[in-house]
Amino acid sequence: MRLAAWAERLPVPSGDGAGEPWQVVPWQRRLLSAIEDPRHQVIAVTCGRANGKTALSGLIARAYLPGGPMFAPRRQVLVVSATHQQARILVEDVSAWKPRPADLETLKEAGYPWTVANSKQTARVKAGTAEVRAVAARPKSLHGIRPDLIIADELTQWQQAPAMWAALRTSLGKRKGSKLLAVGTRPMAGSGHVFDRLLEGGADLVLKYAATEEDERAGRLGWRRTWRKANPSLDVLPTLEETIRKEWAEAKQDEQAMAQFKSLRLNMGTSEVSSLMLLDAGVWDRHLGDAPAEGAYVLGVDLGTTAAMSAVSGYWPKTGRLDALACFGDQPNLLQRGLADGVGDLYSRCWKRGELILSQGWTSDVKDVLEAAWSRWGRPSAIVCDWWRQGELKTALGSIGFPKTALIPRRMGFGDGAEDVRDFRRAFLEGKVTPTRNLLLASAVSQARVIVDPAGNEKLAKNVEGGRRKRARDDAAASSIIAVAVGHRKRDLAAQPARGLRTALAR
Structure with a gap:
């Protein structure tokens, strides 16, 4: 147990107990012992989110550098994360x-x-010939690697998991005693994902912390005892318990939130969505109202293509208050469009x-809908749009002399899209939205x-993904998602002075 004893002399790098000596809890002690055990080459660990998996992975990586119990000359540790940004977080912990x-x-x-x-471009901590290097999960980044330890961080989020896994697995035999540690939340059970196979016996050692279907049948999902099954650090992380209690309160109100809670907090290997709807109809109806348009507002923009609709939301x-406005070309007429899209006279009624x-x-013409929004709602504190179409939007804004406003681009994939x-x-x-x-x-x-x-992770579906109708017109939903998400996160945005049309970060 050299590794556990050494860990307890280190300070916690951030979060709960930052700066205090690391308290090695039982599940961490089991993992640290397995890292030292030569019988275990591939180790898989899964538990709920925010239990300190990344920080513990950073601690293990640090142990292979000078001053750590696993150090030897020319030690090489490779950390593979879904994105380079995630990789940098772990390197920050190691360097601390x-x-x-x-x-x-x-x-x-x-x-x-040191x-x-x-x-x-680079995420690395190096001490002479010993090195901890973190990379994004792209197969081309793995050429020529000979690691002593591979840490596969949040394996279920990798976009090219099969190809990545093949490259990593074949590299293990290049150095004697090399190991691979896979950590993360569970993928959907039966999905065939690489991590699912590891957790079902493909690894030499599996540490699985999760609630069960029996807990759900017995009505125990709200019990603290059930939370501890999936969150082995619950007793030492007060912020984690506070967050889980808050999310449980939300989950009891909404079917979608319950699906997220079971997947991410209870680690049950279920889909994060119980159905594929964006929002439960009951939740929408409960919050309808006529809140005043007071204070600054955030404008979400969804640009249409060819014959598609363009929409804006405030x-x-x-x-x-949440309101929306959309635009069609006048050819063909609205009744013909409605019949083609299977919604009858809906468009005529909206007009x-x-x-x-x-x-x-x-x-x-996006210029028409932007001018209408400007006329009705005034100058927004920020405009949110699709990352890939911000150039078109800037051109349209400039052509109509739109007032100086911060521009916040968001990507629509499983990164930004899931967060939004x-x-x-x-x-x-939380009762922060009142749609008109x-x-x-x-x-x-x-x-x-x-x-x-x-x-x-989930994102808004396109075309016929997720059971969506091919001719569904959900553009106003798309613009509302980004407007509300950014406005909810950046509540101080209204106080920021506009300094010209610029690109701002939403985080």
Whole structure:
């Protein structure tokens, strides 16, 4: 147990107990013991989110550098994460445990100078020939590796998991005693994902912490005892328990939140969504109202293509008001469009209510809907749009002389998209959104569907993904998601002065 004893002399790098001596809890002691045991080459660990898996992985990686019990000359540790940004977080933890100043000088004299590179291009901690290197999960980044330890961080989130796994597995035999540690939340049971196979006996040692179907049948999902099954660090992380209690309260109100709770907090290997709807109809109906348009607002923009609809949504964080407006070309007419899309006279009714405007020709002109939003709602504190179409939006804004406003681009995949869908729902459950009685918006949300990846992340579906109708017009839902999510996260955005049309970060 050299590794556990050494760990207890290190400070906690961040979060609960930051700066205090590391308290090795039983599940961590089991894992640290397995790292030292030569009988275990492949180790798989799964538990609920935010139990300190990444920090513990960083501690294990640090043990292979000078001053750690696993150190030897030319030690190589490779950390593989879903994204480079995630990889950098682990490198930050490793670098936090740097040697004391006197030891740094000794290492330098002995040929082990301590260097840290943690940028958008490189994530590495090096001491002479010993190195911890973190990379994103891309097969081309693994050529020529000969690691002593591989840490596969949140394996279920990797986009190219089979190819990555094949490359990593074949590299293990290049050095005697090399190991692979896979950590993360469970993928959906029976998904055939690499991590699912490891947890079902493919690894030499499996540490699985999860609630069970029996807990659900017996009505025990809200019991603290059940939470501890999936969250082995619950007793030493007060913030974790506080977060779980809050999310449990939300889960009891909403079917979608319950699906997320079971997947991510109870680690049950279920889909993060019980159905593929964006928002439960009951939740939407409970929050309908006519909140005033007071304070600054965030404008979400969804740009249409060819004959598609373009939509904008306004969200006022101060009062929770959510409103929307959309645009079609006037050819063909709205009744013909409605019949083709299978919604009858819906578009005609929305036009009469002032929720839908028309551009001349066959395509929607985003300039028309932006001018209408500006006229109705005034200058927004920020505009949120699709990352890949921000150039088109900037051109349109400039052509109509739109007032100076911060521009926040968001990607629509399982990264930004999952975060935005999650925060959109959370804002509703916390009572921070009051949608107006807008027929266009209600229809868009009812038609919107989400898809889920094996890691339980979800994003808005396109085309016929997730059971979505191919001709569904959910553009107003798309613009509402990004407006509410950013407005909910950045409640101080209204206080920020506009300094020209610029790109801002949503995080």
